[in-house]
Amino acid sequence: MRSSFDLSLYLVLDPVQCGGHDAALDVARAALDGGATIVQLRAPEWHKRAWLALALDLLPLTRAHGVPLIIDDHVDIALAAGADGVHVGQRDLPADVARRLMGPDALIGLSVSNPGEVAEANGMQGVVDYLGAGPVYATPTKTDASAPCGLDGLAAMCAEARFPTVAIGGIQAHNAADVMRAKPAGLAVVSAICKATNPREAAAALRATIDRART
Amino acid sequence: MRSSFDLSLYLVLDPVQCGGHDAALDVARAALDGGATIVQLRAPEWHKRAWLALALDLLPLTRAHGVPLIIDDHVDIALAAGADGVHVGQRDLPADVARRLMGPDALIGLSVSNPGEVAEANGMQGVVDYLGAGPVYATPTKTDASAPCGLDGLAAMCAEARFPTVAIGGIQAHNAADVMRAKPAGLAVVSAICKATNPREAAAALRATIDRART
Numbered sequence: 334m335r336s337s338f339d340l341s342l343y344l345v346l347d348p349v350q351c352g353g354h355d356a357a358l359d360v361a362r363a364a365l366d367g368g369a370t371i372v373q374l375r376a377p378e379w380h381k382r383a384w385l386a387l388a389l390d391l392l393p394l395t396r397a398h399g400v401p402l403i404i405d406d407h408v409d410i411a412l413a414a415g416a417d418g419v420h421v422g423q424r425d426l427p428a429d430v431a432r433r434l435m436g437p438d439a440l441i442g443l444s445v446s447n448p449g450e451v452a453e454a455n456g457m458q459g460v461v462d463y464l465g466a467g468p469v470y471a472t473p474t475k476t477d478a479s480a481p482c483g484l485d486g487l488a489a490m491c492a493e494a495r496f497p498t499v500a501i502g503g504i505q506a507h508n509a510a511d512v513m514r515a516k517p518a519g520l521a522v523v524s525a526i527c528k529a530t531n532p533r534e535a536a537a538a539l540r541a542t543i544d545r546a547r548t
Numbered sequence: 549m550r551s552s553f554d555l556s557l558y559l560v561l562d563p564v565q566c567g568g569h570d571a572a573l574d575v576a577r578a579a580l581d582g583g584a585t586i587v588q589l590r591a592p593e594w595h596k597r598a599w600l601a602l603a604l605d606l607l608p609l610t611r612a613h614g615v616p617l618i619i620d621d622h623v624d625i626a627l628a629a630g631a632d633g634v635h636v637g638q639r640d641l642p643a644d645v646a647r648r649l650m651g652p653d654a655l656i657g658l659s660v661s662n663p664g665e666v667a668e669a670n671g672m673q674g675v676v677d678y679l680g681a682g683p684v685y686a687t688p689t690k691t692d693a694s695a696p697c698g699l700d701g702l703a704a705m706c707a708e709a710r711f712p713t714v715a716i717g718g719i720q721a722h723n724a725a726d727v728m729r730a731k732p733a734g735l736a737v738v739s740a741i742c743k744a745t746n747p748r749e750a751a752a753a754l755r756a757t758i759d760r761a762r763t
Contacts, residue, residue, distance in 0.1 A: 381641045
């Protein structure tokens with residue numbers, strides 16, 4: 334469990350969407366400059382050797398910004414790279430197993446998509462650090478995702494959760510302000526930054542929307 | 549590096565080919581009764597929670613037979629389950645990383661498909677325990693596999709390798725004797741046991757062919 338982390342603008346970095354290893358590094362650098370507060374590496378189409386190489390190249394960038402680097406699903410890649418944490422879904426390794434393998438200082442995130450999963454997660458004090466709630470909207474990024482929870486579903490999960498909760502799923506510049514009204518701790522985006530023409534400006538605009546929603 | 553292991557009849561257990569979790573346990577039990585000497589769990593279509601549950605149910609069976617349980621690709625599942633080792637391919641986590649995460653007592657296997665990969669593996673003393681060479685024949689099991697090496701290619705790799713080397717890829721009852729003439733340390737099979745009407749008899753027949761080839 335990390336002493337502090339900031340879920341405000343959570344970049345899920347998909348290197349395939351970015352255009353490969355080098356392009357993903359460029360996107361991460363730009364997003365960090367634009368105000369991303371946490372970065373997750375998620376490359377479901379890639380083999381692990383490529384994940385590891387990219388994670389090792391990302392760490393100096395995220396460390397320079399004081400931002401955690403999280404690995405999606407694969408605890409072994411996180412351990413091999415020395416990443417700051419892992420994010421697990423309901424069908425991945427159980428969060429308590431991830432915690433045991435990663436140790437007490439790691440940041441552990443867990444995906445939830447309905448109130449039952451939030452209630453179960455609420456029992457995981459000392460195991461889980463934050464929740465990712467969604468998908469808020471339907472999204473082509475994750476084809477095996479649950480049904481969208483919508484803004485009301487998101488608001489209910491955020492109110493119920495005993496952990497900081499980041500919203501995910503179909504979040505783009507045009508709906509970011511709407512999503513913030515459900516009171517998540519932040520917004521997780523994939524294509525809104527990975528596929529942006531200017532990832533730094535895209536991140537800065539999202540960050541401004543998020544900061545504005547809190548005032 | 550384990551003190552001893554036997555590659556003679558290496559079952560790659562694909563629970564989807566078997567028909568699910570319970571069917572895979574039945575196949576493993578039958579194959580061990582029939583003479584399988586090592587079991588690898590490989591479920592590329594499955595999420596990790598299902599892998600872990602099956603690995604935890606397999607371990608009492610393999611332990612009762614004094615046979616190692618190897619996890620394909622995923623070091624984190626191997627660590628979580630307390631499995632005996634991992635098998636990595638050329639695009640998975642590097643073998644030295646797997647060794648570092650798994651510790652000195654684990655069994656580490658590495659896939660090779662050509663003489664260059666064998667030569668590179670030969671430099672990994674203390675890291676790798678055995679090689680898996682192939683695919684010998686074209687196989688529908690692994691759609692992203694390298695081109696088949698054939699019997700001559702297999703024989704060349706087995707002669708060159710400084711590690712015990714198990715042959716894999718398209719091996720069935722009807723070609724097992726041919727493959728053994730290339731002098732591998734054993735035969736790895738998937739569908740020949742997982743899809744057999746009688747997995748115990750299929751394993752026993754393969755084991756008899758393997759034992760006969762050595763006399």
